[in-house]
Structures are given as structure tokens and as C-alpha cells.
Amino acid sequence: MKDDRIELASQRDLDQVYEPAEDSHLLAETAREYVGTDDLVLEVGTGSAYVATALATTGAEVVATDVNPMACREAYEAGLSTVRANLVEPFRDHCFDVVAFNPPYLPTDPDHEFDDWMERALSGGEDGRAVIDPFLATVRRVLVDDGVVLLLVSSLTDIDAVRASAAAGGLTTREVAEESHPFERLVVLELRPDDP
Ligand SMILES: C[S@@+](CC[C@H](N)C(=O)[O-])C[C@H]1O[C@@H](n2cnc3c(N)ncnc32)[C@H](O)[C@@H]1O
Numbered sequence: 043m044k045d046d047r048i049e050l051a052s053q054r055d056l057d058q059v060y061e062p063a064e065d066s067h068l069l070a071e072t073a074r075e076y077v078g079t080d081d082l083v084l085e086v087g088t089g090s091a092y093v094a095t096a097l098a099t100t101g102a103e104v105v106a107t108d109v110n111p112m113a114c115r116e117a118y119e120a121g122l123s124t125v126r127a128n129l130v131e132p133f134r135d136h137c138f139d140v141v142a143f144n145p146p147y148l149p150t151d152p153d154h155e156f157d158d159w160m161e162r163a164l165s166g167g168e169d170g171r172a173v174i175d176p177f178l179a180t181v182r183r184v185l186v187d188d189g190v191v192l193l194l195v196s197s198l199t200d201i202d203a204v205r206a207s208a209a210a211g212g213l214t215t216r217e218v219a220e221e222s223h224p225f226e227r228l229v230v231l232e233l234r235p236d237d238p
């Protein structure tokens with residue numbers, strides 16, 4: 043009986059944490075190329091810790107964050123330094139060499155939103171940029187001057203609007219990887235400080 047309860051509880055947790063998909067894979071493979079063994083790396087919104095774990099195989103020190111406590115537990119149990127955080131809020135200025143983020147980006151009709159952790163993992167609000175825009179407005183602060191951000195975005199999210207937000211946040215963007223799927227094009231943007 044006790045074991046059944048534990049199994050049910052962990053199944054509920056799994057249902058509330060984003061499972062790695064094509065977007066996770068594209069970001070992990072691309073970001074790995076940017077990470078050096080001496081780097082301090084931040085993965086924002088780690089979910090199952092798939093991307094952070096891939097980046098840690100380089101030998102770099104990786105910090106994983108999420109707003110979802112169940113995702114934080116998965117990252118912690120995977121052996122990563124883990125912080126429950128909203129975006130980059132708790133971190134000091136100019137400390138990370140690389141920041142990676144696969145954000146919630148699906149444009150969502152507010153009338154159809156469900157207020158649960160999986161919704162927080164997927165929904166980018168009405169224009170898909172409800173989480174991306176505040177991230178771009180604040181991430182420059184935690185980057186070292188020659189640091190880099192790798193951001194996964196989708197054609198569903200208006201990539202030109204994302205580039206404009208990045209420019210407003212002091213970051214120059216470049217498309218460095220892409221993959222086409224039936225309903226969307228996934229892109230990884232490299233963002234670097236425009237005033238290093
Ligand atoms: C699309 S999932 C990506 C999960 C994982 N990184 C991957 O690629 O498989 C987005 C993740 O961002 C997290 N998230 C959403 N809003 C956040 C915020 N404001 N700060 C930190 N994490 C956030 C969600 O909880 C979710 O785990």
C-alpha cells in the first residue's frame with residue numbers, strides 16, 4: 043500500500059515536468075559546442091534536467107533552475123547544483139559564461155489556460171513571449187562580458203519580435219541552428235552583449 047502511494051506520487055510529479063523533446067535535443071546539442079571545461083553555466087527552466095545534464099558532460103560547472111519545484115527535485119536528484127528561481131533573479135552580476143534556455147513559447151489563448159506546472163512549461167501567453175521578454179530584459183546582467191546566451195525559439199513565437207526584445211536588452215542575435223517540423227521551425231539564437 044505504501045509503495046503504491048509512492049508510485050502514484052512520483053507519477054504525478056512526472057506529469058508535471060516537461061519531458062525532453064526535439065527542442066530540448068536541439069538546444070542541448072547546440073549549447074554543448076559553446077561550453078568549455080572551466081565555464082560556469084546556467085540552464086534556466088531545466089525541466090527534467092536533460093539539457094543541464096548534457097552540458098555537465100563537458101566538465102563545466104552547471105547550475106540548473108526552474109520555478110517548478112518538481113523539476114528542481116529532478117535536477118537535484120540528477121546531481122546538479124539546483125536553485126528554485128524565477129529566471130535569473132537570485133544570481134549576482136556578471137557570473138555566468140554560458141546561459142541556456144528552452145522557454146515556454148506556445149502562444150496560448152488565455153481563456154484556455156490551465157493553471158498547472160505543465161502549463162507553465164508550455165505556455166508563452168498570448169504572443170508566446172510572456173516569459174521570453176522578461177528573460178531577455180534581465181539576462182545580460184548575469185553574463186560575463188564575453189559570455190553567451192543560447193535561446194531556443196520557434197517560428198510560432200515571431201522570431202523577429204524575439205530579436206527586437208534581445209536588442210532592447212543589450213544583446214546581438216545570430217541564428218546558429220535550426221530544425222523544421224510539420225507545424226513549426228525551431229531555431230537556436232546565439233545572443234552576445236552588444237557592449238562588452
Ligand atoms: C519548454 S520547458 C523546457 C524544459 C527543459 N529545459 C527541456 O528543454 O526539456 C520550459 C521550462 O521552463 C520553466 N519555466 C517557466 N517559467 C519559468 C521562469 N519564469 N523561471 C524559470 N523557469 C521557468 C518551466 O517550469 C519548464 O520546466
